[in-house]
Amino acid sequence: MTKIIDKIHNVNRRNFLARATLAAAAIPFAKDTLAATVSKTVHTEASCPDTESFWGKHQSGIATPIQRSTYFIAFDMVSEKREDLIKLLRLWTDAAAKMSSGPAHFDPKADLNQPSRESGATVGLAASRLTITFGFGPSLFDKKGVDRFGLAKQQPEALVDLPHFAGDQLVPEHTGGDLSVQACADDPQVVEYAVRKLAKLAAGIAEMRWAQMGFTGGYKPSETPRNQMGFKDGTINIDTKDATAMNKFVWVGAEGPSWLRDGSYMVIRPIRISLDHWDDMKTSFQEETVGRQKITGAPIGKAHEFDKLDLTTADKYGNTITAENSHAAMSAPENNDGAEILRRAFSYDNGITKIAERWPPWRQVVTFDAGLLFQCYQRDPRTGFIKLFKKMSQIDMLNQFTTHVGGGLFACPPGVKPGEFIGQGMFG
Incomplete structure (x- = not known):
């Protein structure tokens, strides 16, 4: 009887592993299918692209059709150096332009034993019409x-x-x-990530006042x-x-x-x-x-x-x-x-x-x-x-x-x- 039970357990385990392997292999395709479906739904329902251009005559986020989520934050300057203010505005401009253009990615060559420059919070997420x-x-x-x-x-x-x-x-x-x-974006995690990124760039130059x-x-x-x-x-x-x-x-x-x-x-x-x-x-x-x-x-x-x-x-x-x-x-x-x-x-x-x-x-x-x-x-x-x-x-x-x-x-x-x-x- 014990041998029969062991045999059944071994068969079930092999079946489970086989099913798990097939499921794991299917995950990338499922994700792609889901992402395509979601993207199609967003485009159909909102009639808007996933990205809003950061560059232009006017700042985005003013005349842009209103998004689902926002994160407003005010900063106070702690540095009184003019060059630090300019440095911060340059950093913010560059980061905002990159984040508005699409999701963040990990550097495949990055040292895993060091802190990453990206939190990973938006890896794989669409820009969701992010404006800053x-x-x-x-x-x-x-x-x-x-x-x-x-x-x-x-x-x-x-x-x-x-x-x-x-x-x-x-x-x-x-x-x-x-x-x-x-x-502002159609995904609350995207806006939260963007604000955290900009706040980190302000370290030593400006501090958060209210949000x-x-x-x-x-x-x-x-x-x-x-x-x-x-x-x-x-x-x-x-x-x-x-x-x-x-x-x-x-x-x-x-x-x-x-x-x-x-x-x-x-x-x-x-x-x-x-x-x-x-x-x-x-x-x-x-x-x-x-x-x-x-x-x-x-x-x-x-x-x-x-x-x-x-x-x-x-x-x-x-x-x-x-x-x-x-x-x-x-x-x-x-x-x-x-x-x-x-x-x-x-x-x-x-x-x-x-x-x-x-x-x-x-x-x-x-x-x-x-x-x-x-x-x-x-x-x-x-x-x-x-x-x-x-x-x-x-x-x-x-x-x-x-x-x-x-x-x-x-x-x-x-x-x-x-x-x-x-x-x-x-x-x-």
Whole structure:
């Protein structure tokens, strides 16, 4: 009996090894097939290539169709040497161009007994439409009256410190920065890898100040993303394919310094949303607050998302059907002297936190530290975000659910050509 059992075990082991060998041999083909299938799906659903060119007239990541994931990070310079700043911008430019062009690879000749120059986190992964966008904060030009890098004369007039808005609860550790870097892609691991790579290159020259990851809802760039509040976010937005509108509202023109022309100003603001409180509201009240229908995104009284907002029609009580202080009405160009900004916002979720509620019984609660990573680009923040939000921060119905907890304003220079580095024109 023992011999029979041993024989059976040997046969089963041989069969197992044979099957394992066949499976192992098939893995490369399976991977290729899967990769091809995924790639085909991405191209079909998104109608976008896997790569976005880093080089060009404008920086990528501004007019680029919004991706699924983002990682924003601000840095402070620890070196006060002009040549170190230039060195860092050169390193960042070169690395960003390489990472945007495709996945990382291990050097087959590398010494395995030494640390690798690549973490391996993106080996075999597609570039996933990775874009990396750089910006310069006001403090890079003048920090408490000190011109560390000889750039004070290059500071644009529009690059100002954002004013304090009603309701702001900005955390200093999550506000400002000398330099900004934002990686966006359709794969969260790709953006995380890119930021880590750039942070490592900054060692000894700049240090990380604050960061925020984000994501979008939805799968097609042609569709408006839906946020955590359940509403479509950013229906009224500048058409990035409309060159006239982009030149009018987004790209810096002759009014700016020469090194910034064809660039833009970026405002970014992490906005914590009381999602628990919001979810307890009646849908009708939510729609009145936003000024749009929840499911379709259509304006109140209309049938389709991109129908024109009705800001004048009154109901039987004499009130406009779109509440005057609803979010949609407050941000509408018609109510802001035609001012427009290019919104490029993401949702975020940092887990949980303990905060004091802003409504009765004003207790300490543990809730989700989640909300909107608001981001917008404009030709001049004084006639863009600052003009719009000064009024909105006071009477927008949505304010009872939102708290601005950080952010900053950064000048994003134009794109670069091979052989140049980002912001090169600043240095004369």
